[in-house]
Amino acid sequence: MTAIQPLVLTPGEPAGAGCELAADAWLRRGERLPPFLLIDDPDRVAARLRAIGRDVPVRAVDGPEAATASFADALPVLPHGFPAPDRPGSPDPANGRAVVDAIERAVALVRDGRAAAVVTNPIQKETLYQAGFAFPGHTEFLAHLAGPGVVPVMLLASPELRVVPVTIHIPLAEVPRRLTTEGIVQVGRITAAALAQDFGIARPRLALAGLNPHAGEGGALGREEIEVVAPAVAALRAEGIDAVGPLPADTMFHAEARAGYDVALGMYHDQVLVPLKTLDFWGGVNVTLGLPFVRTSPDHGTALTLAGTGRARPDSLIAALRMAADMAAARAAAAPRGAGRTGTGAAA
Known part of the structure:
Protein backbone atom coordinates (compact mmCIF):
# COMPACT_ATOMS: atom_id res chain seq x y z
CA MET A 1 0.00 0.00 0.00
CA THR A 2 2.61 2.55 1.08
CA ALA A 3 4.39 4.39 -1.72
CA ILE A 4 8.20 4.53 -1.64
CA GLN A 5 8.28 8.28 -1.06
CA PRO A 6 6.29 10.00 1.69
CA LEU A 7 3.19 12.06 0.99
CA VAL A 8 3.43 15.85 1.19
CA LEU A 9 0.74 17.68 3.18
CA THR A 10 0.08 21.38 2.63
CA PRO A 11 -0.73 23.67 5.58
CA GLY A 12 -4.02 24.96 4.17
CA GLU A 13 -5.35 28.04 5.95
CA PRO A 14 -2.83 28.65 8.78
CA ALA A 15 -5.56 30.02 11.06
CA GLY A 16 -7.49 26.78 10.65
CA ALA A 17 -7.00 23.39 12.26
CA GLY A 18 -4.69 21.92 9.60
CA CYS A 19 -1.57 21.51 11.71
CA GLU A 20 -3.63 20.13 14.61
CA LEU A 21 -5.19 17.54 12.33
CA ALA A 22 -1.74 16.64 10.96
CA ALA A 23 -0.49 16.05 14.51
CA ASP A 24 -3.52 13.94 15.42
CA ALA A 25 -3.01 11.91 12.24
CA TRP A 26 0.64 11.39 13.17
CA LEU A 27 -0.42 10.11 16.60
CA ARG A 28 -2.36 7.39 14.76
CA ARG A 29 0.56 6.49 12.48
CA GLY A 30 0.35 2.85 13.54
CA GLU A 31 -3.10 2.53 11.97
CA ARG A 32 -2.09 1.82 8.36
CA LEU A 33 -1.03 5.42 7.90
CA PRO A 34 1.65 6.20 5.28
CA PRO A 35 4.60 8.47 6.09
CA PHE A 36 3.98 12.14 5.33
CA LEU A 37 5.59 15.50 5.86
CA LEU A 38 3.84 18.78 6.56
CA ILE A 39 4.88 22.01 4.83
CA ASP A 40 4.63 24.63 7.57
CA ASP A 41 6.57 26.71 10.08
CA PRO A 42 7.96 24.20 12.65
CA ASP A 43 7.95 26.80 15.46
CA ARG A 44 4.36 27.79 14.69
CA VAL A 45 3.25 24.16 14.64
CA ALA A 46 5.06 23.33 17.88
CA ALA A 47 3.57 26.35 19.65
CA ARG A 48 0.05 25.52 18.47
CA LEU A 49 0.39 21.91 19.61
CA ARG A 50 1.67 22.96 23.02
CA ALA A 51 -1.28 25.33 23.36
CA ALA A 66 14.59 13.00 5.64
CA ALA A 67 10.90 12.86 6.45
CA THR A 68 10.63 9.11 5.90
CA ALA A 69 13.46 8.44 8.34
CA SER A 70 12.00 10.84 10.92
CA PHE A 71 8.35 9.83 10.71
CA ALA A 72 8.43 7.08 13.32
CA ASP A 73 9.74 9.44 16.01
CA ALA A 74 8.45 12.92 15.15
CA LEU A 75 6.09 14.87 12.91
CA PRO A 76 8.31 15.95 9.99
CA VAL A 77 7.82 19.59 8.98
CA LEU A 78 9.40 21.20 5.92
CA PRO A 79 10.03 24.81 6.99
CA HIS A 80 7.74 27.35 5.34
CA GLY A 81 7.21 30.80 6.78
CA PHE A 82 4.05 32.87 7.25
CA PRO A 83 4.37 36.64 7.67
CA ALA A 84 1.39 37.14 9.99
CA PRO A 85 1.31 35.82 13.59
CA ASP A 86 -0.63 32.65 14.35
CA ARG A 87 -4.16 33.55 15.47
CA PRO A 88 -6.35 30.42 15.42
CA GLY A 89 -9.75 31.13 13.91
CA SER A 90 -8.75 34.52 12.45
CA PRO A 91 -7.42 34.30 8.87
CA ASP A 92 -5.09 37.06 7.72
CA PRO A 93 -4.81 37.96 4.00
CA ALA A 94 -1.12 38.69 4.62
CA ASN A 95 -0.60 34.91 4.71
CA GLY A 96 -2.33 34.34 1.38
CA ARG A 97 0.77 34.30 -0.82
CA ALA A 98 2.52 31.89 1.55
CA VAL A 99 -0.47 29.52 1.44
CA VAL A 100 -0.34 29.49 -2.37
CA ASP A 101 3.45 29.07 -2.36
CA ALA A 102 3.08 25.99 -0.13
CA ILE A 103 0.75 24.36 -2.65
CA GLU A 104 3.24 25.08 -5.42
CA ARG A 105 6.07 23.57 -3.35
CA ALA A 106 4.08 20.42 -2.70
CA VAL A 107 3.26 19.92 -6.37
CA ALA A 108 6.89 20.51 -7.35
CA LEU A 109 8.10 17.87 -4.88
CA VAL A 110 5.73 15.30 -6.34
CA ARG A 111 6.43 16.17 -9.96
CA ASP A 112 10.18 15.96 -9.25
CA GLY A 113 9.68 12.39 -8.01
CA ARG A 114 10.61 13.22 -4.40
CA ALA A 115 7.16 12.67 -2.89
CA ALA A 116 4.38 10.25 -3.74
CA ALA A 117 1.30 12.48 -3.74
CA VAL A 118 -0.10 15.82 -2.65
CA PHE A 135 -8.78 30.69 -9.06
CA PRO A 136 -12.14 29.42 -7.71
CA GLY A 137 -10.37 26.89 -5.51
CA HIS A 138 -7.77 24.15 -5.11
CA THR A 139 -9.04 22.08 -8.06
CA GLU A 140 -8.65 24.82 -10.66
CA PHE A 141 -5.30 25.99 -9.28
CA LEU A 142 -3.87 22.48 -9.34
CA ALA A 143 -4.99 22.11 -12.95
CA HIS A 144 -3.17 25.36 -13.73
CA LEU A 145 0.00 24.01 -12.10
CA ALA A 146 -0.35 20.77 -14.07
CA GLY A 147 -0.07 22.63 -17.36
CA PRO A 148 -2.06 23.39 -20.52
CA GLY A 149 -4.82 21.03 -21.59
CA VAL A 150 -5.48 19.54 -18.15
CA VAL A 151 -9.18 19.21 -17.33
CA PRO A 152 -9.68 18.57 -13.61
CA VAL A 153 -12.57 16.48 -12.35
CA MET A 154 -13.67 16.51 -8.71
CA LEU A 155 -14.36 13.09 -7.20
CA LEU A 156 -15.67 12.65 -3.66
CA ALA A 157 -15.03 9.16 -2.35
CA SER A 158 -15.75 7.10 0.75
CA PRO A 159 -16.05 3.36 1.38
CA GLU A 160 -19.80 3.73 0.83
CA LEU A 161 -19.94 5.81 -2.35
CA ARG A 162 -17.98 7.63 -5.05
CA VAL A 163 -19.52 10.68 -6.72
CA VAL A 164 -18.56 13.21 -9.38
CA PRO A 165 -20.44 16.49 -9.96
CA VAL A 166 -20.36 17.43 -13.65
CA THR A 167 -20.77 21.11 -12.78
CA ILE A 168 -19.16 22.24 -9.57
CA HIS A 169 -19.06 25.68 -7.97
CA ILE A 170 -21.63 27.62 -9.98
CA PRO A 171 -25.05 28.98 -9.01
CA LEU A 172 -27.82 26.42 -9.35
CA ALA A 173 -29.70 28.74 -11.73
CA GLU A 174 -26.79 28.51 -14.20
CA VAL A 175 -26.59 24.71 -14.31
CA PRO A 176 -29.09 24.10 -17.16
CA ARG A 177 -27.30 26.65 -19.35
CA ARG A 178 -23.80 25.37 -18.57
CA LEU A 179 -24.64 21.67 -18.89
CA THR A 180 -23.65 20.22 -22.28
CA THR A 181 -23.45 16.77 -23.80
CA ILE A 201 -11.19 -0.91 -11.43
CA ALA A 202 -10.69 -2.58 -14.81
CA ARG A 203 -14.12 -1.69 -16.24
CA PRO A 204 -15.68 1.13 -14.20
CA ARG A 205 -19.47 1.34 -14.09
CA LEU A 206 -20.82 4.89 -14.35
CA ALA A 207 -24.36 5.84 -13.31
CA LEU A 208 -25.47 9.26 -14.57
CA ALA A 209 -28.24 11.18 -12.84
CA GLY A 210 -30.80 13.26 -14.64
CA LEU A 211 -31.03 16.97 -13.97
CA ASN A 212 -34.73 17.26 -13.24
CA PRO A 213 -37.03 15.47 -10.74
CA HIS A 214 -37.78 11.89 -11.86
CA ALA A 215 -35.16 12.35 -14.63
CA GLY A 216 -37.52 14.67 -16.47
CA GLU A 217 -40.54 12.34 -16.50
CA GLY A 218 -40.19 11.74 -20.24
CA GLY A 219 -39.94 15.44 -20.99
CA ALA A 220 -42.85 16.56 -18.84
CA LEU A 221 -40.52 18.05 -16.19
CA GLY A 222 -37.76 19.24 -18.49
CA ARG A 223 -35.99 18.16 -21.66
CA GLU A 224 -32.36 18.19 -20.48
CA GLU A 225 -32.43 14.42 -19.97
CA ILE A 226 -33.59 13.84 -23.54
CA GLU A 227 -31.51 16.49 -25.27
CA VAL A 228 -28.31 16.60 -23.18
CA VAL A 229 -27.81 13.71 -20.74
CA ALA A 230 -29.07 10.73 -22.78
CA PRO A 231 -26.88 11.60 -25.79
CA ALA A 232 -23.89 11.79 -23.44
CA VAL A 233 -24.64 8.33 -22.08
CA ALA A 234 -24.90 7.00 -25.62
CA ALA A 235 -21.59 8.61 -26.58
CA LEU A 236 -19.82 7.13 -23.55
CA ARG A 237 -21.19 3.70 -24.34
CA ALA A 238 -20.04 4.06 -27.95
CA GLU A 239 -16.51 4.58 -26.57
CA GLY A 240 -16.75 1.32 -24.65
CA ILE A 241 -17.45 2.89 -21.26
CA ASP A 242 -20.05 1.14 -19.11
CA ALA A 243 -22.48 4.02 -18.52
CA VAL A 244 -26.19 4.03 -17.66
CA GLY A 245 -28.73 6.84 -17.30
CA PRO A 246 -30.14 9.36 -17.02
CA LEU A 247 -31.46 8.00 -13.72
CA PRO A 248 -33.76 9.68 -11.18
CA ALA A 249 -31.41 11.03 -8.52
CA ASP A 250 -33.81 10.29 -5.68
CA THR A 251 -33.51 6.53 -6.20
CA MET A 252 -29.77 6.28 -6.96
CA PHE A 253 -28.26 6.25 -3.50
CA HIS A 254 -29.85 3.52 -1.42
CA ALA A 255 -27.70 0.45 -0.75
CA GLU A 256 -29.14 -1.77 -3.48
CA ALA A 257 -28.76 0.94 -6.13
CA ARG A 258 -25.17 1.73 -5.07
CA ALA A 259 -24.20 -1.90 -5.58
CA GLY A 260 -24.86 -1.47 -9.30
CA TYR A 261 -22.20 1.13 -10.09
CA ASP A 262 -18.69 2.29 -9.17
CA VAL A 263 -19.32 6.02 -9.39
CA ALA A 264 -22.35 8.28 -9.64
CA LEU A 265 -22.16 11.35 -11.88
CA GLY A 266 -24.48 14.16 -10.84
CA MET A 267 -25.36 17.17 -12.93
CA TYR A 268 -24.73 19.68 -10.12
CA HIS A 269 -22.78 19.93 -6.88
CA ASP A 270 -25.33 19.19 -4.15
CA GLN A 271 -27.07 16.46 -6.13
CA LEU A 289 -8.94 13.38 -11.24
CA GLY A 290 -7.24 14.14 -14.54
CA LEU A 291 -3.99 15.46 -13.07
CA PRO A 292 -0.51 14.09 -13.87
CA PHE A 293 0.00 13.66 -10.11
CA VAL A 294 -2.14 12.33 -7.28
CA ARG A 295 -4.00 14.84 -5.11
CA THR A 296 -6.47 14.22 -2.29
CA SER A 297 -7.91 16.39 0.44
CA PRO A 298 -10.18 16.08 3.47
CA ASP A 299 -13.82 16.59 2.57
CA HIS A 300 -14.39 19.44 5.02
CA GLY A 301 -13.48 23.08 5.48
CA THR A 302 -10.86 24.91 7.49
CA ALA A 303 -12.59 24.32 10.86
CA LEU A 304 -11.96 27.90 11.95
CA THR A 305 -14.37 27.61 14.87
CA LEU A 306 -12.45 24.59 16.19
CA ALA A 307 -8.93 25.85 15.47
CA GLY A 308 -6.88 26.16 18.63
CA THR A 309 -9.22 23.95 20.65
CA GLY A 310 -7.88 20.51 19.78
CA ARG A 311 -11.44 19.31 19.08
CA ALA A 312 -11.26 19.03 15.27
CA ARG A 313 -11.54 15.43 14.12
CA PRO A 314 -8.73 14.02 11.92
CA ASP A 315 -10.82 11.23 10.36
CA SER A 316 -11.18 12.77 6.90
CA LEU A 317 -7.51 13.77 6.75
CA ILE A 318 -6.48 10.24 7.70
CA ALA A 319 -8.77 8.87 4.98
CA ALA A 320 -7.25 11.32 2.49
CA LEU A 321 -3.70 10.26 3.40
CA ARG A 322 -4.53 6.58 3.04
CA MET A 323 -6.32 7.11 -0.27
CA ALA A 324 -3.46 9.18 -1.67
CA ALA A 325 -0.97 6.44 -0.82
CA ASP A 326 -3.19 3.75 -2.36
CA MET A 327 -3.69 5.81 -5.53
CA ALA A 328 0.01 6.56 -5.91
CA ALA A 329 0.83 2.88 -5.48
CA ALA A 330 -1.83 1.86 -8.02
CA ARG A 331 -0.57 4.43 -10.52
CA ALA A 332 3.01 3.27 -10.05
CA ALA A 333 2.01 -0.37 -10.50
CA ALA A 334 0.16 0.49 -13.72
CA ALA A 335 3.11 2.39 -15.20
CA PRO A 336 5.04 0.53 -17.95
CA ARG A 337 8.30 -1.00 -16.81
CA GLY A 338 11.26 1.22 -17.57
CA ALA A 339 9.03 4.25 -18.10
CA GLY A 340 10.91 6.25 -15.45
CA ARG A 341 9.20 9.20 -13.89
CA THR A 342 5.55 9.50 -14.79
CA GLY A 343 4.80 12.72 -12.96
CA THR A 344 3.06 10.90 -10.12
CA GLY A 345 6.04 10.97 -7.80
CA ALA A 346 5.61 7.26 -7.08
CA ALA A 347 8.48 5.01 -8.07
CA ALA A 348 7.71 1.99 -10.18
Whole structure:
Protein backbone atom coordinates (compact mmCIF):
# COMPACT_ATOMS: atom_id res chain seq x y z
CA MET A 1 0.00 0.00 0.00
CA THR A 2 2.61 2.55 1.08
CA ALA A 3 4.39 4.39 -1.72
CA ILE A 4 8.20 4.53 -1.64
CA GLN A 5 8.28 8.28 -1.06
CA PRO A 6 6.29 10.00 1.69
CA LEU A 7 3.19 12.06 0.99
CA VAL A 8 3.43 15.85 1.19
CA LEU A 9 0.74 17.68 3.18
CA THR A 10 0.08 21.38 2.63
CA PRO A 11 -0.73 23.67 5.58
CA GLY A 12 -4.02 24.96 4.17
CA GLU A 13 -5.35 28.04 5.95
CA PRO A 14 -2.83 28.65 8.78
CA ALA A 15 -5.56 30.02 11.06
CA GLY A 16 -7.49 26.78 10.65
CA ALA A 17 -7.00 23.39 12.26
CA GLY A 18 -4.69 21.92 9.60
CA CYS A 19 -1.57 21.51 11.71
CA GLU A 20 -3.63 20.13 14.61
CA LEU A 21 -5.19 17.54 12.33
CA ALA A 22 -1.74 16.64 10.96
CA ALA A 23 -0.49 16.05 14.51
CA ASP A 24 -3.52 13.94 15.42
CA ALA A 25 -3.01 11.91 12.24
CA TRP A 26 0.64 11.39 13.17
CA LEU A 27 -0.42 10.11 16.60
CA ARG A 28 -2.36 7.39 14.76
CA ARG A 29 0.56 6.49 12.48
CA GLY A 30 0.35 2.85 13.54
CA GLU A 31 -3.10 2.53 11.97
CA ARG A 32 -2.09 1.82 8.36
CA LEU A 33 -1.03 5.42 7.90
CA PRO A 34 1.65 6.20 5.28
CA PRO A 35 4.60 8.47 6.09
CA PHE A 36 3.98 12.14 5.33
CA LEU A 37 5.59 15.50 5.86
CA LEU A 38 3.84 18.78 6.56
CA ILE A 39 4.88 22.01 4.83
CA ASP A 40 4.63 24.63 7.57
CA ASP A 41 6.57 26.71 10.08
CA PRO A 42 7.96 24.20 12.65
CA ASP A 43 7.95 26.80 15.46
CA ARG A 44 4.36 27.79 14.69
CA VAL A 45 3.25 24.16 14.64
CA ALA A 46 5.06 23.33 17.88
CA ALA A 47 3.57 26.35 19.65
CA ARG A 48 0.05 25.52 18.47
CA LEU A 49 0.39 21.91 19.61
CA ARG A 50 1.67 22.96 23.02
CA ALA A 51 -1.28 25.33 23.36
CA ILE A 52 -3.81 22.52 22.78
CA GLY A 53 -1.95 20.01 24.92
CA ARG A 54 -0.72 17.69 22.18
CA ASP A 55 2.47 15.84 23.10
CA VAL A 56 3.76 15.56 19.54
CA PRO A 57 7.46 16.09 18.78
CA VAL A 58 8.00 18.32 15.74
CA ARG A 59 11.14 17.92 13.66
CA ALA A 60 12.26 20.30 10.91
CA VAL A 61 13.45 18.41 7.83
CA ASP A 62 15.11 19.60 4.65
CA GLY A 63 13.09 17.42 2.30
CA PRO A 64 10.95 14.32 1.82
CA GLU A 65 13.93 12.01 2.02
CA ALA A 66 14.59 13.00 5.64
CA ALA A 67 10.90 12.86 6.45
CA THR A 68 10.63 9.11 5.90
CA ALA A 69 13.46 8.44 8.34
CA SER A 70 12.00 10.84 10.92
CA PHE A 71 8.35 9.83 10.71
CA ALA A 72 8.43 7.08 13.32
CA ASP A 73 9.74 9.44 16.01
CA ALA A 74 8.45 12.92 15.15
CA LEU A 75 6.09 14.87 12.91
CA PRO A 76 8.31 15.95 9.99
CA VAL A 77 7.82 19.59 8.98
CA LEU A 78 9.40 21.20 5.92
CA PRO A 79 10.03 24.81 6.99
CA HIS A 80 7.74 27.35 5.34
CA GLY A 81 7.21 30.80 6.78
CA PHE A 82 4.05 32.87 7.25
CA PRO A 83 4.37 36.64 7.67
CA ALA A 84 1.39 37.14 9.99
CA PRO A 85 1.31 35.82 13.59
CA ASP A 86 -0.63 32.65 14.35
CA ARG A 87 -4.16 33.55 15.47
CA PRO A 88 -6.35 30.42 15.42
CA GLY A 89 -9.75 31.13 13.91
CA SER A 90 -8.75 34.52 12.45
CA PRO A 91 -7.42 34.30 8.87
CA ASP A 92 -5.09 37.06 7.72
CA PRO A 93 -4.81 37.96 4.00
CA ALA A 94 -1.12 38.69 4.62
CA ASN A 95 -0.60 34.91 4.71
CA GLY A 96 -2.33 34.34 1.38
CA ARG A 97 0.77 34.30 -0.82
CA ALA A 98 2.52 31.89 1.55
CA VAL A 99 -0.47 29.52 1.44
CA VAL A 100 -0.34 29.49 -2.37
CA ASP A 101 3.45 29.07 -2.36
CA ALA A 102 3.08 25.99 -0.13
CA ILE A 103 0.75 24.36 -2.65
CA GLU A 104 3.24 25.08 -5.42
CA ARG A 105 6.07 23.57 -3.35
CA ALA A 106 4.08 20.42 -2.70
CA VAL A 107 3.26 19.92 -6.37
CA ALA A 108 6.89 20.51 -7.35
CA LEU A 109 8.10 17.87 -4.88
CA VAL A 110 5.73 15.30 -6.34
CA ARG A 111 6.43 16.17 -9.96
CA ASP A 112 10.18 15.96 -9.25
CA GLY A 113 9.68 12.39 -8.01
CA ARG A 114 10.61 13.22 -4.40
CA ALA A 115 7.16 12.67 -2.89
CA ALA A 116 4.38 10.25 -3.74
CA ALA A 117 1.30 12.48 -3.74
CA VAL A 118 -0.10 15.82 -2.65
CA VAL A 119 -2.61 15.97 0.21
CA THR A 120 -4.04 19.44 0.72
CA ASN A 121 -5.40 20.82 3.94
CA PRO A 122 -8.43 23.09 3.29
CA ILE A 123 -7.90 26.71 2.27
CA GLN A 124 -9.98 29.78 3.18
CA LYS A 125 -10.95 30.98 -0.29
CA GLU A 126 -12.25 34.39 0.76
CA THR A 127 -8.91 35.23 2.37
CA LEU A 128 -6.97 34.10 -0.68
CA TYR A 129 -9.21 36.17 -2.95
CA GLN A 130 -8.34 39.22 -0.83
CA ALA A 131 -4.68 38.38 -1.43
CA GLY A 132 -5.21 38.27 -5.22
CA PHE A 133 -5.77 34.52 -5.74
CA ALA A 134 -7.36 34.22 -9.20
CA PHE A 135 -8.78 30.69 -9.06
CA PRO A 136 -12.14 29.42 -7.71
CA GLY A 137 -10.37 26.89 -5.51
CA HIS A 138 -7.77 24.15 -5.11
CA THR A 139 -9.04 22.08 -8.06
CA GLU A 140 -8.65 24.82 -10.66
CA PHE A 141 -5.30 25.99 -9.28
CA LEU A 142 -3.87 22.48 -9.34
CA ALA A 143 -4.99 22.11 -12.95
CA HIS A 144 -3.17 25.36 -13.73
CA LEU A 145 0.00 24.01 -12.10
CA ALA A 146 -0.35 20.77 -14.07
CA GLY A 147 -0.07 22.63 -17.36
CA PRO A 148 -2.06 23.39 -20.52
CA GLY A 149 -4.82 21.03 -21.59
CA VAL A 150 -5.48 19.54 -18.15
CA VAL A 151 -9.18 19.21 -17.33
CA PRO A 152 -9.68 18.57 -13.61
CA VAL A 153 -12.57 16.48 -12.35
CA MET A 154 -13.67 16.51 -8.71
CA LEU A 155 -14.36 13.09 -7.20
CA LEU A 156 -15.67 12.65 -3.66
CA ALA A 157 -15.03 9.16 -2.35
CA SER A 158 -15.75 7.10 0.75
CA PRO A 159 -16.05 3.36 1.38
CA GLU A 160 -19.80 3.73 0.83
CA LEU A 161 -19.94 5.81 -2.35
CA ARG A 162 -17.98 7.63 -5.05
CA VAL A 163 -19.52 10.68 -6.72
CA VAL A 164 -18.56 13.21 -9.38
CA PRO A 165 -20.44 16.49 -9.96
CA VAL A 166 -20.36 17.43 -13.65
CA THR A 167 -20.77 21.11 -12.78
CA ILE A 168 -19.16 22.24 -9.57
CA HIS A 169 -19.06 25.68 -7.97
CA ILE A 170 -21.63 27.62 -9.98
CA PRO A 171 -25.05 28.98 -9.01
CA LEU A 172 -27.82 26.42 -9.35
CA ALA A 173 -29.70 28.74 -11.73
CA GLU A 174 -26.79 28.51 -14.20
CA VAL A 175 -26.59 24.71 -14.31
CA PRO A 176 -29.09 24.10 -17.16
CA ARG A 177 -27.30 26.65 -19.35
CA ARG A 178 -23.80 25.37 -18.57
CA LEU A 179 -24.64 21.67 -18.89
CA THR A 180 -23.65 20.22 -22.28
CA THR A 181 -23.45 16.77 -23.80
CA GLU A 182 -19.78 17.34 -24.63
CA GLY A 183 -19.02 18.38 -21.07
CA ILE A 184 -20.71 15.33 -19.58
CA VAL A 185 -18.84 13.03 -21.98
CA GLN A 186 -15.51 14.65 -21.08
CA VAL A 187 -16.12 14.25 -17.35
CA GLY A 188 -17.28 10.65 -17.82
CA ARG A 189 -14.25 9.79 -19.92
CA ILE A 190 -11.78 11.27 -17.41
CA THR A 191 -13.58 9.59 -14.52
CA ALA A 192 -13.53 6.15 -16.15
CA ALA A 193 -9.83 6.43 -17.01
CA ALA A 194 -8.93 7.56 -13.47
CA LEU A 195 -10.89 4.77 -11.79
CA ALA A 196 -8.96 2.29 -13.90
CA GLN A 197 -5.55 3.90 -13.36
CA ASP A 198 -5.78 5.04 -9.74
CA PHE A 199 -8.36 2.70 -8.20
CA GLY A 200 -7.64 -0.54 -10.06
CA ILE A 201 -11.19 -0.91 -11.43
CA ALA A 202 -10.69 -2.58 -14.81
CA ARG A 203 -14.12 -1.69 -16.24
CA PRO A 204 -15.68 1.13 -14.20
CA ARG A 205 -19.47 1.34 -14.09
CA LEU A 206 -20.82 4.89 -14.35
CA ALA A 207 -24.36 5.84 -13.31
CA LEU A 208 -25.47 9.26 -14.57
CA ALA A 209 -28.24 11.18 -12.84
CA GLY A 210 -30.80 13.26 -14.64
CA LEU A 211 -31.03 16.97 -13.97
CA ASN A 212 -34.73 17.26 -13.24
CA PRO A 213 -37.03 15.47 -10.74
CA HIS A 214 -37.78 11.89 -11.86
CA ALA A 215 -35.16 12.35 -14.63
CA GLY A 216 -37.52 14.67 -16.47
CA GLU A 217 -40.54 12.34 -16.50
CA GLY A 218 -40.19 11.74 -20.24
CA GLY A 219 -39.94 15.44 -20.99
CA ALA A 220 -42.85 16.56 -18.84
CA LEU A 221 -40.52 18.05 -16.19
CA GLY A 222 -37.76 19.24 -18.49
CA ARG A 223 -35.99 18.16 -21.66
CA GLU A 224 -32.36 18.19 -20.48
CA GLU A 225 -32.43 14.42 -19.97
CA ILE A 226 -33.59 13.84 -23.54
CA GLU A 227 -31.51 16.49 -25.27
CA VAL A 228 -28.31 16.60 -23.18
CA VAL A 229 -27.81 13.71 -20.74
CA ALA A 230 -29.07 10.73 -22.78
CA PRO A 231 -26.88 11.60 -25.79
CA ALA A 232 -23.89 11.79 -23.44
CA VAL A 233 -24.64 8.33 -22.08
CA ALA A 234 -24.90 7.00 -25.62
CA ALA A 235 -21.59 8.61 -26.58
CA LEU A 236 -19.82 7.13 -23.55
CA ARG A 237 -21.19 3.70 -24.34
CA ALA A 238 -20.04 4.06 -27.95
CA GLU A 239 -16.51 4.58 -26.57
CA GLY A 240 -16.75 1.32 -24.65
CA ILE A 241 -17.45 2.89 -21.26
CA ASP A 242 -20.05 1.14 -19.11
CA ALA A 243 -22.48 4.02 -18.52
CA VAL A 244 -26.19 4.03 -17.66
CA GLY A 245 -28.73 6.84 -17.30
CA PRO A 246 -30.14 9.36 -17.02
CA LEU A 247 -31.46 8.00 -13.72
CA PRO A 248 -33.76 9.68 -11.18
CA ALA A 249 -31.41 11.03 -8.52
CA ASP A 250 -33.81 10.29 -5.68
CA THR A 251 -33.51 6.53 -6.20
CA MET A 252 -29.77 6.28 -6.96
CA PHE A 253 -28.26 6.25 -3.50
CA HIS A 254 -29.85 3.52 -1.42
CA ALA A 255 -27.70 0.45 -0.75
CA GLU A 256 -29.14 -1.77 -3.48
CA ALA A 257 -28.76 0.94 -6.13
CA ARG A 258 -25.17 1.73 -5.07
CA ALA A 259 -24.20 -1.90 -5.58
CA GLY A 260 -24.86 -1.47 -9.30
CA TYR A 261 -22.20 1.13 -10.09
CA ASP A 262 -18.69 2.29 -9.17
CA VAL A 263 -19.32 6.02 -9.39
CA ALA A 264 -22.35 8.28 -9.64
CA LEU A 265 -22.16 11.35 -11.88
CA GLY A 266 -24.48 14.16 -10.84
CA MET A 267 -25.36 17.17 -12.93
CA TYR A 268 -24.73 19.68 -10.12
CA HIS A 269 -22.78 19.93 -6.88
CA ASP A 270 -25.33 19.19 -4.15
CA GLN A 271 -27.07 16.46 -6.13
CA VAL A 272 -24.24 14.06 -5.30
CA LEU A 273 -22.39 15.67 -2.40
CA VAL A 274 -25.44 15.62 -0.13
CA PRO A 275 -25.84 11.82 -0.31
CA LEU A 276 -22.12 11.20 0.10
CA LYS A 277 -21.81 13.45 3.15
CA THR A 278 -24.99 11.98 4.61
CA LEU A 279 -23.70 8.43 4.23
CA ASP A 280 -20.17 9.09 5.49
CA PHE A 281 -19.47 12.65 6.61
CA TRP A 282 -16.18 11.86 8.36
CA GLY A 283 -14.80 9.35 5.86
CA GLY A 284 -15.21 11.37 2.66
CA VAL A 285 -12.16 12.33 0.59
CA ASN A 286 -11.91 14.96 -2.13
CA VAL A 287 -9.85 13.70 -5.09
CA THR A 288 -8.85 15.64 -8.20
CA LEU A 289 -8.94 13.38 -11.24
CA GLY A 290 -7.24 14.14 -14.54
CA LEU A 291 -3.99 15.46 -13.07
CA PRO A 292 -0.51 14.09 -13.87
CA PHE A 293 0.00 13.66 -10.11
CA VAL A 294 -2.14 12.33 -7.28
CA ARG A 295 -4.00 14.84 -5.11
CA THR A 296 -6.47 14.22 -2.29
CA SER A 297 -7.91 16.39 0.44
CA PRO A 298 -10.18 16.08 3.47
CA ASP A 299 -13.82 16.59 2.57
CA HIS A 300 -14.39 19.44 5.02
CA GLY A 301 -13.48 23.08 5.48
CA THR A 302 -10.86 24.91 7.49
CA ALA A 303 -12.59 24.32 10.86
CA LEU A 304 -11.96 27.90 11.95
CA THR A 305 -14.37 27.61 14.87
CA LEU A 306 -12.45 24.59 16.19
CA ALA A 307 -8.93 25.85 15.47
CA GLY A 308 -6.88 26.16 18.63
CA THR A 309 -9.22 23.95 20.65
CA GLY A 310 -7.88 20.51 19.78
CA ARG A 311 -11.44 19.31 19.08
CA ALA A 312 -11.26 19.03 15.27
CA ARG A 313 -11.54 15.43 14.12
CA PRO A 314 -8.73 14.02 11.92
CA ASP A 315 -10.82 11.23 10.36
CA SER A 316 -11.18 12.77 6.90
CA LEU A 317 -7.51 13.77 6.75
CA ILE A 318 -6.48 10.24 7.70
CA ALA A 319 -8.77 8.87 4.98
CA ALA A 320 -7.25 11.32 2.49
CA LEU A 321 -3.70 10.26 3.40
CA ARG A 322 -4.53 6.58 3.04
CA MET A 323 -6.32 7.11 -0.27
CA ALA A 324 -3.46 9.18 -1.67
CA ALA A 325 -0.97 6.44 -0.82
CA ASP A 326 -3.19 3.75 -2.36
CA MET A 327 -3.69 5.81 -5.53
CA ALA A 328 0.01 6.56 -5.91
CA ALA A 329 0.83 2.88 -5.48
CA ALA A 330 -1.83 1.86 -8.02
CA ARG A 331 -0.57 4.43 -10.52
CA ALA A 332 3.01 3.27 -10.05
CA ALA A 333 2.01 -0.37 -10.50
CA ALA A 334 0.16 0.49 -13.72
CA ALA A 335 3.11 2.39 -15.20
CA PRO A 336 5.04 0.53 -17.95
CA ARG A 337 8.30 -1.00 -16.81
CA GLY A 338 11.26 1.22 -17.57
CA ALA A 339 9.03 4.25 -18.10
CA GLY A 340 10.91 6.25 -15.45
CA ARG A 341 9.20 9.20 -13.89
CA THR A 342 5.55 9.50 -14.79
CA GLY A 343 4.80 12.72 -12.96
CA THR A 344 3.06 10.90 -10.12
CA GLY A 345 6.04 10.97 -7.80
CA ALA A 346 5.61 7.26 -7.08
CA ALA A 347 8.48 5.01 -8.07
CA ALA A 348 7.71 1.99 -10.18
